[in-house]
Amino acid sequence: xxxxxxxxxxxxxxxxxxxxxxxxxxxxxxAPVPPAFKxxxxxxxxxxxxxxxxxxxxxxxxxxxxxxxxxxxxxxxxGQVNVSNQNVLAAEAQxxxxxxxxxxxxxxxxxxxxxxxxxxxxxxxSTLFNFHAGNLTGGGRSTxxxxxxxxxxxxxxxxxxxxxxxxAESAQVSAAQLANAxxxxxxxLAQDYFELHGLDGEQALLETTxxxxxxxxxxxxxxxxxxxxxxxxxAQADAQLKTTQAQLVDLGVARAQFEHxxxxxxxxxxxxxxxxxxxxxxxxxxxxxGVPSDLLERxxxxxxxxxxxxxxxxxxxxxxxxxxxxxxxxxSAGLESGSLSEWFTWPSRIWSVGPQVAETLFxxxxxxxxxxxxxxxxxxxxxxxxxxxxxxxxxxxxxxxALRVLEEEARAEDEAVQAAQQSLDISTYQYKAGxxxxxQVITAQAVALQDQVAAVNILTRRMVASVLLIEALxxxxxxxxxxxxxDLMHGM
Numbered sequence: 001x002x003x004x005x006x007x008x009x010x011x012x013x014x015x016x017x018x019x020x021x022x023x024x025x026x027x028x029x030x031a032p033v034p035p036a037f038k039x040x041x042x043x044x045x046x047x048x049x050x051x052x053x054x055x056x057x058x059x060x061x062x063x064x065x066x067x068x069x070x071x072x073x074x075x076x077x078x079g080q081v082n083v084s085n086q087n088v089l090a091a092e093a094q095x096x097x098x099x100x101x102x103x104x105x106x107x108x109x110x111x112x113x114x115x116x117x118x119x120x121x122x123x124x125x126s127t128l129f130n131f132h133a134g135n136l137t138g139g140g141r142s143t144x145x146x147x148x149x150x151x152x153x154x155x156x157x158x159x160x161x162x163x164x165x166x167x168a169e170s171a172q173v174s175a176a177q178l179a180n181a182x183x184x185x186x187x188x189l190a191q192d193y194f195e196l197h198g199l200d201g202e203q204a205l206l207e208t209t210x211x212x213x214x215x216x217x218x219x220x221x222x223x224x225x226x227x228x229x230x231x232x233x234x235a236q237a238d239a240q241l242k243t244t245q246a247q248l249v250d251l252g253v254a255r256a257q258f259e260h261x262x263x264x265x266x267x268x269x270x271x272x273x274x275x276x277x278x279x280x281x282x283x284x285x286x287x288x289x290g291v292p293s294d295l296l297e298r299x300x301x302x303x304x305x306x307x308x309x310x311x312x313x314x315x316x317x318x319x320x321x322x323x324x325x326x327x328x329x330x331x332s333a334g335l336e337s338g339s340l341s342e343w344f345t346w347p348s349r350i351w352s353v354g355p356q357v358a359e360t361l362f363x364x365x366x367x368x369x370x371x372x373x374x375x376x377x378x379x380x381x382x383x384x385x386x387x388x389x390x391x392x393x394x395x396x397x398x399x400x401x402a403l404r405v406l407e408e409e410a411r412a413e414d415e416a417v418q419a420a421q422q423s424l425d426i427s428t429y430q431y432k433a434g435x436x437x438x439x440q441v442i443t444a445q446a447v448a449l450q451d452q453v454a455a456v457n458i459l460t461r462r463m464v465a466s467v468l469l470i471e472a473l474x475x476x477x478x479x480x481x482x483x484x485x486x487d488l489m490h491g492m
């Protein structure tokens with residue numbers, strides 16, 4: 001019995017060292033990566049001072065990327081995403097399940113042993129040719145069995161090892177997807193946060209404008225009482241005031257929705273979260289863009305697509321190994337006796353051992369089709385990987401362009417705000433002097449308010465674009481943080 005177990009244990013240790021792994025060795029395919037981003041501001045321009053090429057240490061220790069905004073409230077909210085966001089928790093559970101799948105696959109590298117002790121009592125019929133000393137007699141028989149069966153599939157062609165490695169690489173895919181989920185929901189929270197405070201800035205502007213419009217309404221009423229202004233001037237001033245009040249009230253709908261969205265992102269019902277109104281005052285921070293090739297290591301979705309190619313490559317090897325015979329080593333040992341008192345004695349031992357080779361002789365092209373299917377799936381994963389890289393580069397370019405253009409637009413809009421305010425001041429002076437109608441004042445007021453609102457919205461868009469750029473650059477994540485396949489294969 002002991003010799004059987006030793007033989008199978010020796011085979012377990014020996015076969016992986018002498019066996020080969022059929023199938024292609026994985027190499028990461030090339031990706032369409034340009035040497036530099038197109039939308040970086042040209043040198044010697046005002047915008048160029050805002051951007052720089054990332055240095056090797058720029059991506060170090062950037063896990064909490066939202067801290068570049070220096071907003072304690074945003075920091076507190078972002079810290080709750082990893083802890084309470086249900087989608088992130090689901091992705092984390094999926095990674096743990098994928099890690100456990102590696103352990104399941106790894107168990108196939110070792111023998112399987114089972115024991116099935118049993119006892120049976122049988123009585124033979126005295127009428128079925130059971131003669132003893134010339135008499136017809138019946139008889140009883142007890143059997144005590146304690147067999148231990150051991151089986152082991154020798155991984156001669158590396159199929160099982162590829163399954164284990166493929167499971168480890170799938171766990172790496174899941175880890176990258178978890179990182180991507182965290183980044184996506186963190187970025188979504190930051191976007192909603194700045195959109196909400198952008199509305200706070202617009203709300204503060206409208207409240208200030210309402211005070212000004214109230215003063216203008218009182219001015220027209222006073223002038224009407226003095227017989228200088230007409231009733232139409234009063235009606236126009238009152239209508240403008242009421243219209244602006246309606247605009248202010250309408251902002252409450254969008255603000256409430258953003259606040260509710262933030263609550264869900266941090267894993268709370270909306271009734272448990274309230275964010276105090278605070279207009280945006282800071283400008284978007286400087287973000288090192290780096291070079292496009294950095295995205296291959298900095299974006300978790302690209303890392304997941306790359307690891308998916310490795311999984312598909314293992315499937316080619318598994319399909320190729322199916323063309324070769326399989327070797328199964330089986331053994332059985334145990335104790336068998338007809339007497340309980342002699343059951344655990346050395347003479348009661350039984351054992352058997354032997355190899356079994358199996359080879360498919362005809363399968364109507366099934367294995368060939370499986371091999372072709374695996375290669376086609378690998379080709380599809382390459383195309384998906386390259387498309388993911390292109391999409392990542394596009395997202396960086398889009399937000400680089402957005403920030404560059406919005407910065408130019410902000411400067412132009414600031415000049416427009418100043419000009420509109422100057423026009424309003426002149427129109428007001430002329431109206432008070434009686435050389436201009438109130439229609440001219442209202443027109444100047446509308447233009448001034450429109451430009452001021454546009455300036456607030458541009459600042460909001462710049463903050464959101466900076467969040468999207470950080471997300472497109474990977475948020476400081478790096479592929480080196482993925483668990484190593486060897487660690488996953490050995491249980492970490």
